[in-house]
Amino acid sequence: MVSLSKTIFKAYDIRGVIGSTLDAGIARRIGQAFGAAALAKGERTVIIGRDGRLSGPELARALAEGLQAAGVDVVDLGMVATPMVYFATNVLGARSGIMVTGSHNPPDYNGFKMVLAGEAIYGDAIQGLYQAIERDDFQPAAQQGGYSTHDIKAAYVERIVGDVRIARPIKIAVDCGNGVAGMVAGDLFRAMGCDVIELFCDVDGHFPNHHPDPAHPENLQDLIECLKTTDAEIGIAFDGDGDRLGVVTKDGQIIFPDRQMMLFSKDVLSRNPGAEILYDVKCTRHLGPWIEQHGGRPLMWKTGHSLVKAKLKETGAPLGGEMSGHIFWKDRWYGFDDGLYTGARLLEILTRETDPSALLNALPIASSTPELHLHLQEGENFALIDKLRADAEFPGADRIVDIDGLRVEYPDGFGLARGSNTTPVVVLRFEGENPAALDRIQKEFARVILAAKPDAKLPF
Numbered sequence: 001m002v003s004l005s006k007t008i009f010k011a012y013d014i015r016g017v018i019g020s021t022l023d024a025g026i027a028r029r030i031g032q033a034f035g036a037a038a039l040a041k042g043e044r045t046v047i048i049g050r051d052g053r054l055s056g057p058e059l060a061r062a063l064a065e066g067l068q069a070a071g072v073d074v075v076d077l078g079m080v081a082t083p084m085v086y087f088a089t090n091v092l093g094a095r096s097g098i099m100v101t102g103s104h105n106p107p108d109y110n111g112f113k114m115v116l117a118g119e120a121i122y123g124d125a126i127q128g129l130y131q132a133i134e135r136d137d138f139q140p141a142a143q144q145g146g147y148s149t150h151d152i153k154a155a156y157v158e159r160i161v162g163d164v165r166i167a168r169p170i171k172i173a174v175d176c177g178n179g180v181a182g183m184v185a186g187d188l189f190r191a192m193g194c195d196v197i198e199l200f201c202d203v204d205g206h207f208p209n210h211h212p213d214p215a216h217p218e219n220l221q222d223l224i225e226c227l228k229t230t231d232a233e234i235g236i237a238f239d240g241d242g243d244r245l246g247v248v249t250k251d252g253q254i255i256f257p258d259r260q261m262m263l264f265s266k267d268v269l270s271r272n273p274g275a276e277i278l279y280d281v282k283c284t285r286h287l288g289p290w291i292e293q294h295g296g297r298p299l300m301w302k303t304g305h306s307l308v309k310a311k312l313k314e315t316g317a318p319l320g321g322e323m324s325g326h327i328f329w330k331d332r333w334y335g336f337d338d339g340l341y342t343g344a345r346l347l348e349i350l351t352r353e354t355d356p357s358a359l360l361n362a363l364p365i366a367s368s369t370p371e372l373h374l375h376l377q378e379g380e381n382f383a384l385i386d387k388l389r390a391d392a393e394f395p396g397a398d399r400i401v402d403i404d405g406l407r408v409e410y411p412d413g414f415g416l417a418r419g420s421n422t423t424p425v426v427v428l429r430f431e432g433e434n435p436a437a438l439d440r441i442q443k444e445f446a447r448v449i450l451a452a453k454p455d456a457k458l459p460f
Contacts, residue, residue, distance in 0.1 A: 031066020
């Protein structure tokens with residue numbers, strides 16, 4: 001029996017290692033705590049689903065038992081992509097849901113992404129669940145909640161196919177990395193009229209081919225190779241639970257999500273002139289001016305899928321996106337992040353072109369690094385950021401944005417350092433108009449980080 005550890009209650013979700021910080025006993029107690037929180041908001045039913053991880057069935061079963069013990073009815077969608085749980089909370093008449101998923105973490109991880117009464121819960125609300133479990137103040141409900149199953153796949157595919165129209169037939173390659181998106185992606189894109197080459201679309205919680213995380217270029221090499229050797233025009237990839245998208249062009253270029261956002265914002269702004277478009281602090285500095293050029297108002301915000309979702313709701317923005325690949329659609333959709341729907345919207349835009357890769361490759365680009373991680377001890381990441389905020393000087397900077405870590409903007413690039421909310425790392429990202437600018441900005445950050453923490457092992 002695993003004992004309760006506060007470390008699994010993260011900023012945006014709950015995530016732990018099976019047999020070490022997470023097991024069926026913990027899942028059951030999370031179900032009880034969430035059930036009580038749902039009832040307090042007048043919610044009688046909670047929808048659950050799970051990804052393709054080996055620990056999923058046992059955790060989902062225990063979660064359902066906990067919810068039922070709290071007196072809540074459970075609707076179990078079985079094995080689905082995370083956005084399908086979010087979709088269900090918009091169409092099945094129950095506004096609360098829990099997805100059992102380890103997202104893109106290694107195979108021995110699992111966790112829970114939660115929607116409570118239509119709101120993605122994060123921060124204090126997640127800590128509230130921890131405190132409720134810690135107090136153990138659960139009274140068994142007078143009446144146990146019911147349990148039923150529901151197959152949402154056909155309704156989900158039908159809703160997307162009814163909304164998104166491709167302009168011409170297109171052959172695509174789809175890499176699901178053996179993650180749960182494989183149970184729906186091929187069927188969805190074929191239903192839209194695409195010819196689909198499937199790579200690793202059989203769901204396998206061992207992830208035997210490559211890790212299901214399109215944010216890292218090494219995980220896209222099979223897709224790049226497939227585009228080289230077949231007549232597919234474009235390649236798309238999904239993370240472990242299907243809420244993030246990776247894109248590769250015919251000539252093997254990776255179109256990172258901040259550049260995908262240029263294409264999406266131009267499209268959305270053509271129908272919503274003057275609208276606000278959200279993006280996180282990790283995105284390219286070309287995105288803000290691009291949004292303005294196309295008649296929108298750029299709003300930079302904190303990183304984290306729950307935080308962007310909440311801000312989207314607050315501002316009424318039709319579109320939001322994160323460098324990690326979470327793209328949130330309120331335009332024609334429900335305001336949540338959905339890699340599969342994003343893939344469909346991408347194909348709608350690309351099929352208007354005879355050469356989709358040329359359109360993607362023409363988007364503004366700068367010299368940049370992927371996300372880099374400075375590994376530290378638990379809790380040290382935020383302490384280091386606080387120290388940099390207090391002491392670091394950046395001569396020559398245009399402005400410093402401190403809504404989430406430190407983003408230091410120069411006339412010819414930017415550097416970012418922010419504490420990860422999920423692991424004890426400082427996330428770094430750099431961009432320059434040319435390699436020399438990039439190098440200079442990295443050296444500036446190396447100088448201030450080493451001044452604050454001389455033994456830091458820099459990842460660049």
